[in-house]
Amino acid sequence: MVLFEIFRINSCRGQIPPGPRPLPFVGTIPSFKKPLEAIRSVTKEAFVQEAFSGRPFMPLVDWLTKRLGIIMAPFGHSWRQQRRFALHTLRNFGLGKKSVEDRVLEESRYLIAEMLKAEGKSIDPQHAIHNAVSNIICSIVFGERFDYDNKCFSYLLKILNNHFMLTGSAAGQIFNLAPFIKHFPGPHQKIMQNFTELLGFIWDEIKEHKETLDPDSPRDFIDAYLLEIEKQKSNEGSTFHEENMVMSVLDLFLAGTDTTANTIRWGLIYLIQNPDVQERCHEEIVRVLGYDRLPSMDDRDKLPYTYATIHEIQRCANIVPLGVIHETTQPTKLRGYNFPKGTMITTNLAAIFSDKEHWKHPDAFNPENFLDENGNFFKSESFIAFSLGPRVCLGETLARTELFLYITSLLQQIQFSWPPEPQSIDMDGIMGVFHFPQSFSIICRSRDTKE
Template sequence: METPVAVIPASILWLWAQAASFWNNITELFILLLLLALLLDYVLCRKRSSRYPPGPTRFPFFGNLLLIDLKNPHISFRRLAEKYGAVCSFQIGWHNIVVLSGFKVIKEALGQKAEEFANRPHIPLFSLVSFAKHCEGILMAKYGSGWKEQRKFCISTLKNFGMGKKTLEERVAEEAEFLCSEFKSKEGSSFNPQELVNKAVGNIICILTFGERFDYNDETFLKIMHLTEEIMKSFARNLPQLFIAASWLAFIPGPHLKIRKLYSDITTIVRDFVNEHKKTRDPSFQRDFIDAFLEEMEKVKGNPKTSFNEQNLVKIIYDLVAAGTETSASTILWGLQKMVLHPDVQKRVHEEIEEVLGRDKTPTMKDQPQMPYTNAVIHEIQRCADIAPLAFPYITRQDVEVGNFVIPKRTVVFNQLSSVLKDETMWEKPHQFYPEHFLDDNGQFVKREAFLPFSAGRHACPGEPMARMELFIFFTSLMQHFTFCIPENHPRPNEERLFAITVSPSPFHICAIPR
């Protein structure tokens, strides 16, 4: 039977009507859900107080994410402070973040109110490297009994193995000789000092943790150095996940998962050292940090809540290696760059070294008081290098007042250490390399209150004494043996700052002319 011509258009019209009704319902549902989401967004992001720190207008859902340069967040934070003040705020998604800037405000927060800024926020990107309970390490561990236990243990153990003592001083001086020997082997030709400096500084923390120094070409040592550097770079490349705290977005498959693989690789190396120490350990004689930690594990055996466990040992060793290598090595590299860019300063350092040490005497910390200009130069290198422009974030334990503003409980807070080291109210020439910042009218060294490269408060760097020793002995030894200059036909070193959690100089070449 043939279908009537009039029936076909009617069927089409009926289907069209049904489809239109369906899409109208979908549109209405979408609009309703969007309105509910906007309402939820508004409720979650309401300011809790009229005294909440000022900041830019946020966009729904994204907050101020588009205003933050996640490759150089410290620059974005500086611009926010310039516009909104020393205590300002912004939002990433639904998360409130406050930025503190300038010596006065940061001193108030980390000095007078340090207890309120002692806790760390949960950051999923950091959690990717370890999911074990009671395994937080020390750098980003939450403020509690476990962190207090490990910080106290780390400081006391490092002291026992020489931090701030002559035993370690001798090892640093010995390593400085190895480094000078490598520089001398270049025979005055052009070279990039970065790799050699990293190896020398890395060996000091390896001596403390593993009980031995490595040859600069040792395969295991090279892997440790490479993996540490790559993990730092990967964290920096994945800062969006770092900022979106407590968010499932941090666990979406993507490039940031490379961090877990890198950490797994370095963990395997560290576990091999731990297992070897278990076999060869003599309870009556502690060789290094691992031996000391294993002894504590024996003491608390059977306690499920203790922070002394093998997973935490591995995590803490990584924290020590990463923090103990990148910071001091980058500072020394900045120092070498400043010397070739400021030959007049280099000449005065050479003259003081010649007067106090001569060409042959190995520098020691006892010589430091007799070398005020060299000491001032090292401090000014640290100030200008500003290698940690942002302290690791805190989360407030309760509502706290800072700079006449109220920061609500559980707000993530960043301290701009860069703003302290370059505070125009505290330094005569904050944006210039000026060693006289640390000298009085008589040419004697003076401490400066706003000199906080190691941060302050409850999380101030526990390795500060060791870092000060390394910087003085390495820098003085290099300056004692060499005159540094820009290679012929090479441009002046680029002073661009490369951010990868810490800040290092752009790669540059120098000539080390033996003296």
């Protein structure tokens, strides 16, 4: 078997793109632990093509999701129907419109008040930030927000965070190599247990929506989906059914919570580590808005340094350093190299975001990376945090709105600093499905509005 594997690897290296030499059975996985070298990205050229828009079969994903929903669903008829419906419905409920902006601004008031409850004392901001971010997608999908002291929802967010960490851990990777272990006890069973609890929460919401559904007045995404199932009953090609609904709802809930929340947490770390940047942002915000008016998306051009800082947080945090995995849906060529159907494709965002050819300060946290010589905001073509092409992030508009309004509101009203007690901040963070910051504590102090 070893000799056959070595022969197979060597025989197919001729026309495939250059890269680390794969080892028998484990491929290039060991290479991921080495420092990522800067590469000249061809990501845009590849991902705008449908041929690179598939999702590979992964045993862990299949075990959990049965490949339903949107994010990890294979490229095809079901995925197209589900994504098209989700985009259309989210827009109907305010995505990209003033109504969602108003929801984020209203939630930012709750978030600021929550973080100032223990003013001057050491707090871990994780729960408040996760709750605030999650409440926006919850208001669209479930039609309600949850208070920060809601113990059931707090427990759910804890499970959500734990789920992403476990899925990206060694237990999740080992499962993908040896899926037969699902029949045996082990840490991988905790992944399924967490996922089952998350599904239970969705099913409970759906049951409640069924009992109170008004066909003439849908309240949220779940209501709209229930009505679509009824509408598509006579359509043989329909992929609208309850199992797809549950996974689509869960996809929106998962994607609409953790990535943005962890980006904001990384943002607090970088802003405290760079107090000069924090102060310059605050001064710009107060000069333009004062203390009484919260920001709006229309203020982005008036706050170029703050807007650049938010993008620099995304670049340095790099929440998904290898992107969401893709797969070729058919045999294709790229820059003279052959890609057989079923080739797994990952994006080296860590290299793209630190490429010396495209960034003025590639290895440092510096908002000047997103400012031109006149101090105006400028976005490099190498900034592709939300991917691109047919698989571009479904919630990009929502994430951009939340990041700008939450971070700007927080910097307007609060000064952030480290507590006096020593704590070790590992800037490498924790790698799970996403790039998480380690737990940390901060001091929040209300800004003097009489300045």
